[in-house]
Amino acid sequence: MNEEALLARASEERERIFQRYERGRENLAGQIDPWEDPEFEEYHKTDRYGFIHDERLPQKTAPQKVNIEVEREKKWVKMLGSWDSTATKEKLHRRIYKGIPNSLRIKVWCKLLDVNRMKSENPGKYQEMLKLAKHWSTDVRQIDSDVNRQFREHQFYRERYSEKQCSLFNVLCAYSMYNSEVGYCQGMSGLAGVLLMYMDEEDAFWALAILLSDKKYVMHGLYVEGFPKLTRFLEHHDKILTKFMPKLKHHFDKFGLDAILYSLKWFFVCFVERVPFSLCLRVWDIYLLDGERVITAMAYTILKLHKKAIMKLNDMDLIVNYIQVKLHKDFGYEDDVVIYHLERSMDELKRAKLDYPGPPPPNELPKRSLGTFIEPDKKSKIGQRAENFSETEKQTRATVILRREKAALELQELRVSQSDTVSEHSGVAGSGARCDDSVSGLGSRRSLAETSVTSTADLSVFSSSRSHAPDNSLDTHSNVSDDATGSDGSGICALSIQRAPSTTHSTPRATPHPPSISPLSDDVVRIHVTYNPLAASPSHLHPVSPSKYKAYSEDHHKPMSLGFYTSNGANNLPSDNRIRIQVPSEELLTPVVDSGRIITQRYIESHSELYDLK
């Protein structure tokens, strides 16, 4: 198909979609496919925020609570009457942390965001943008498919082409013209969707505009190409974890769980669909008052409150599910309790000077002036996929990959020092160990900068204990990495650390794998730890019978690294040449081996105590 035909088809599609929203539900009788609408059954119940639930709602709000809310409303009405007074300013913080009465939320949110000012400064702008969108927006298809999936269990959005669905569509389309750098990005439908539960169309549009560009929130940087603000906030989040919850951080790293996987929606949509809606609103109240710091602190608070439970989950799948799904359904703490902890977290982070990752660098701010029309280029009109990444995107990707590999490397170092300790002192291992000084256990603290790309890639493969196929760390595929990750089949399984030749100290991510390193060159350090489960497991670790190991250990008596955890890291070794292994929880991790590779980890029930291995 030639370019013109493609352009024509794209614009025809845009018009068709627009038309349906313009006509709305009433005028589309008979034209809405039955599968586009949910069934609505009588026994469904709608909660006070408008969400429809499959079952009866658990309980009525207690009468005392209703009274409290009524009392609060009175106070709030008074306060709204004298918004700019000093008395209000003094009370605002405390009252907002207590929660804005739902019936007044719309008014208070508009005040906090100063929606009216924006609106009156830009008369007619919204309609203008909407009109432009109808002719030019290249995001219409994406917006349409997201409107179709956003808050469909909410009474406002339940019916296809309902009034609010149409408003949501309009706001997003208009915004895609207003801010041509961001256009529309998946996630924004969640923001606008919440705003529209409380505001009318135009107010919601301006509220969205403020959230993206006002310096208190600057969500622009989250949604713009390359997601620079996301990267920056995730790094900051990692820093907080490392400082305040290193064990949890290590737990995540152990399963290769990068923060981007569980926390994306926290940052992108301020916890929408990640915590129960009532709590989400409370966080929004505070976010609108205090800005970005709230997101950082809430992310920390969630993990702090659920650390114990998460530490018990030994599978990436389970952890992600817990954080994303379980906490959305049932947070396990009363909203008030969470907000109490949130406030404390904010103080705590502030004291540690970690409450704020700093003001946005220029790439997180709008460069073009907002609200000025810029005709989209042909490519985006047709909707072609870009063949290549832009510089910004490449950077983002490199940063994220670097972060993951750094985590993997740190974890690996920990394991090196531990399994190395085992081999030195216990004689459990040692069959093919060629230990080089730099990995000699305890003091092994090589920084990432000293490590070649190859080694970090290898380590990340190994540490996640799952990759069979070679892993390429960059677009360019390199055969070297095949060899290095052990596809020679010889069961190099314990470790394969490649030391960078000391001359290549350059930037770690800039180049593909250096082609010259052979897996058996002198630059390679390999530690083989023979895996002998029977020797390794203290005898009272039943009920796992020896026969269970047979299939693995007989044919595949391959070197294997042991996931032992010492109680205080490797530094507090007793001097009597015995290794004490403290099993941290009730579980001792034992890898299952297939052809010399770890393919899964199995858990043996045991008690938390010290074992002496001879």
Place this chain on the structure above:
Amino acid sequence: MATNRSGAAQRPNGAPQTKVCQFKLVLLGESAVGKSSLVLRFVKGQFHEYQESTIGAAFLTQTVCLDDITVKFEIWDTAGQERYHSLAPMYYRGAQAAIVVYDITNQDTFGRAKNWVKELQRQASPSIVIALAGNKSDLAAKRMVEFEEAQAYADENGLLFMETSAKTAMNVNDIFLAIANKLPKSESGGGGGGGGAGAGARRLNDGDAPRASSCCK
């Protein structure tokens, strides 16, 4: 609780040991073609008309049993919007299998699927098993991509191909099982390797019933 997490360890004592293979699988394709829906159907046996749109990526696992082997899929369900494209390599690097999804009622999504295939061929691991899924086959009345067209393309490029429906469950388990069958189970030849691996001929479960995982429970 602690003992019940990993596939192979669950056999009662005395039962024949099953080898467990773990594979990383990534779903790619244009937004709203039904990637998340396919995963949800495969992993939980459910279909949500209003599946929330994926932001970033989602991660799930599912275990299937072939007769002598247990295959654990680690599934990365990516976001379809072009802007998230830059994150995709993070997810497909190191993947042993990919399902590239398009929507049979939308020609453009097929074009994009081809782009994904190209990108995988160029940049993913050379041994990656790629399957092409023409989803929403229940909406045949609105079909815009012909079965034969897609089949021909798949043959040319050595892809597994099926038309699927996350809604009716048609071919959903099948496509995952076909991939499981085609994946090399062991590179070193120590285990089941060689013969059964490449052919992809062994079909152990047929039919559409969502029972892929039941044998492991």
